[in-house]
Amino acid sequence: MTQSIALVSLRFSPGHASHLLAYAGLVRSAGFEVSYILDEPYLSFADFAADAQVASAQQYREDPDCLAFGKAIFYNPALRNAPVARQMRRRGIDVIYIFHEPVPIRYRLAEGWKEILKLIVAKFSSIAMLRASSAVLVGSGYARRLYDRHFARYNSNVFTFPLLFEDETGPDPSRNVNGQRPCFSFLGHAVKAHDFDGFVRFAKYAVRTGSSIPFLVATRNDLTAQLARDKELARHAREGRIQIQHGRPLSNQEMNAFAAKSFCTWGVYKCSTQSGVLARSFMTGTPVLANRTGSFPEYVRAGVNGEFVDSADRLETMLQRAEAIRSNLAAYVEGARRTFLDTFDYPANQKRFVEILAQAGKE
Numbered sequence: 001m002t003q004s005i006a007l008v009s010l011r012f013s014p015g016h017a018s019h020l021l022a023y024a025g026l027v028r029s030a031g032f033e034v035s036y037i038l039d040e041p042y043l044s045f046a047d048f049a050a051d052a053q054v055a056s057a058q059q060y061r062e063d064p065d066c067l068a069f070g071k072a073i074f075y076n077p078a079l080r081n082a083p084v085a086r087q088m089r090r091r092g093i094d095v096i097y098i099f100h101e102p103v104p105i106r107y108r109l110a111e112g113w114k115e116i117l118k119l120i121v122a123k124f125s126s127i128a129m130l131r132a133s134s135a136v137l138v139g140s141g142y143a144r145r146l147y148d149r150h151f152a153r154y155n156s157n158v159f160t161f162p163l164l165f166e167d168e169t170g171p172d173p174s175r176n177v178n179g180q181r182p183c184f185s186f187l188g189h190a191v192k193a194h195d196f197d198g199f200v201r202f203a204k205y206a207v208r209t210g211s212s213i214p215f216l217v218a219t220r221n222d223l224t225a226q227l228a229r230d231k232e233l234a235r236h237a238r239e240g241r242i243q244i245q246h247g248r249p250l251s252n253q254e255m256n257a258f259a260a261k262s263f264c265t266w267g268v269y270k271c272s273t274q275s276g277v278l279a280r281s282f283m284t285g286t287p288v289l290a291n292r293t294g295s296f297p298e299y300v301r302a303g304v305n306g307e308f309v310d311s312a313d314r315l316e317t318m319l320q321r322a323e324a325i326r327s328n329l330a331a332y333v334e335g336a337r338r339t340f341l342d343t344f345d346y347p348a349n350q351k352r353f354v355e356i357l358a359q360a361g362k363e
Contacts, residue, residue: 004033004069010057011078012041014220014249015188015276020075022164024052026346030354035067039078046252060084069093071360074129076100082128089132094360097133097155099126101273102147130154135360137161139274140295146273159356163274164346165283168256181329183216183243184289184322185262187255187280190221190246193271198313202268204232205315206322207241213322215242218258222247259284264325267300268309268318269293282340287325287332289318299343304335 005027007020020036027034035053036042037060048054055066057080064087071094074081085095101122130136130151136158138147144160152158184203190196196219203215215236217223223246227234236242245258259265265281267290274295281288282299288306290296300306307321325332342348 003031004035004067004071006035006037006067006069006072007075008037008072008081008084009042009075009078010037010039010080010084011076012039012045013076014045014251015255016076017042017046018165018168018252018280019163019276020048021046022166022346023073023075024048025166026164026350026353029347029350030357032071033069035069037067037072037084045249057084064091071096071357073098074133077122077125077129079125081125082132085129085132089134094134095132096135096137096356096360097126097129098137098139098161099130099143099147099151100139102126102138102143102151103271103273127151127154133157135159135356137356139163141298142295143273157359159359161352161356162344162349163276163279164349165279165340165344167283167340167345168252169260169284181261181263181286181333182214183262184213184264184266185216185218185258186266187218187258187262188277190217190219190223194266194269198268199266200230200233201313202315202318203236203242206319207236209319211319211323213326214240216258216262217242217244217246218250218255219246220249255280256284259286262286263329264289264306264322267291267296267306269296272296279340279344282336282344285333285337285340287329287336289321289325299339301335301339305332305339306336 007023009016009020024034036048037055037057040056053067059066072088073096074085075098088095131154133155136155138144138158138160139162141160147158186199206213237244259281265277265286265288267275267278267288272294278288278299282305288300290300290306291309302308307325309318309321
């Protein structure tokens with residue numbers, strides 16, 4: 001029993017599918033068997049059953065003996081997490097919680113009321129989960145500092161462990177340079193924390209100044225209302241200057257394809273404890289334009305895998321940095337890819353993972 005680990009996600013999130021699959025690879029590489037307990041929509045989104053046992057959340061709730069495991073890793077916040085975790089603990093199972101955003105809500109007050117409501121629910125479900133867990137993982141040094149300041153009183157057995165990906169790129173993406181990476185792209189959630197409005201301002205500025213850069217947006221958020229009120233953005237979309245894919249969940253393959261056709265991705269965020277877009281970009285050999293918010297200074301190296309800007313409002317500087325990346329792209333692509341392999345690829349984290357597992361029950 002102790003030689004099996006269950007990966008648990010009780011709330012469907014398309015972007016987390018890659019991370020769950022990466023954790024499965026990590027668990028196997030560490031010598032454990034792997035199984036999944038998943039919110040039902042995951043089951044038709046990716047082939048989790050290819051080489052692991054899978055139980056739906058409902059199936060496990062009705063029959064906890066349908067899977068046998070000694071440790072469980074819960075991946076994202078969900079209202080159902082804490083009751084299931086407490087049940088597991090009573091059965092002698094160690095529970096590890098991956099806490100993605102240990103950020104006080106006051107850091108995100110610029111979001112709309114719907115997002116703030118989601119953040120409130122996520123915060124209190126996470127606090128309940130911290131109390132029910134054997135150990136907690138946070139994804140960056142910045143996240144660890146926030147956790148120690150605001151959440152350590154709920155569970156002090158916390159470890160810093162990076163956001164993981166399985167290498168999904170196939171042949172070396174560093175070869176994909178000459179003419180095959182035309183776009184500057186915004187990937188992921190189009191929210192205020194990621195300053196999507198700042199990206200739109202930058203894209204408009206670049207078009208107005210005669211830049212030849214084509215822009216790309218790939219997000220599950222529905223931008224219909226924004227396109228209706230922003231005539232300039234809508235015109236650029238119609239003319240193909242800004243390609244926009246929005247309004248539905250995007251598969252891992254689609255997101256990888258969008259990243260791989262980009263010479264640079266947007267990381268000029270307002271708030272981020274770690275970034276899946278950053279890790280996916282580096283996986284596909286794509287450099288990032290970022291600011292020094294949150295964890296970006298831990299991973300972005302100017303002149304190697306991306307560039308920094310001081311403010312999203314300094315549009316001329318941003319365009320200059322983007323053009324600098326585009327003009328020396330091969331070197332940045334190599335640097336981005338090397339950062340992925342050294343930092344976010346799951347084999348690079350196997351030793352640390354085994355150490356954490358050994359301490360997971362020592363609360």
